[in-house]
Amino acid sequence: MKSEPITFSISHLKKLKRSGWEGVRNYQARNFMRDEMKKDDLVFFYHSNCDIPAIVGLMRVYKESHPDPTQFEKESEYYDPLATKENPRWFMVGLEFVVEFKEAISLQQIKNQIDLQNLQLVKKGSRLSVHPVPDKEAKIILKMAGLN
């Protein structure tokens, strides 16, 4: 999952311990959260749109898909006038902090890794902020992070 660190970084999550992943307003990303993410799944935290785009740590799903409350809040930048409580459009999962990597794994490093070229992240033009990471790739990333 991607987040701009200026908005919400792994340090924020570390401090909060747990947080809802609110503000996703892309259908494909929503569908992954709503349909694929299960309790206790591990999730990579990626910092996007910053000095060194990188995978910076791990989170875990503690709460499966539920409506993103910010879609109902008029004052929120994520407000969606077309969403109703009876028929919400946007969903999110709850995530808890697991670990911050001692050394972040930069996008450059990922691009240099021949075995990681199938990751959505490195596919040209991929902007999807939520997407699955297959086991094979996940293991490689964890190894790069010094975890097993």
Next chain:
DNA sequence: GCCAACGTTGGC
């Protein structure tokens, strides 16, 4: 700040 790639909107 630039811009390629992608997603969404809305007229027709």
Next chain:
DNA sequence: GCCAACGTTGGC
């Protein structure tokens, strides 16, 4: 249903 125009993402 097509597609041009526009908006957003995100690396560089």
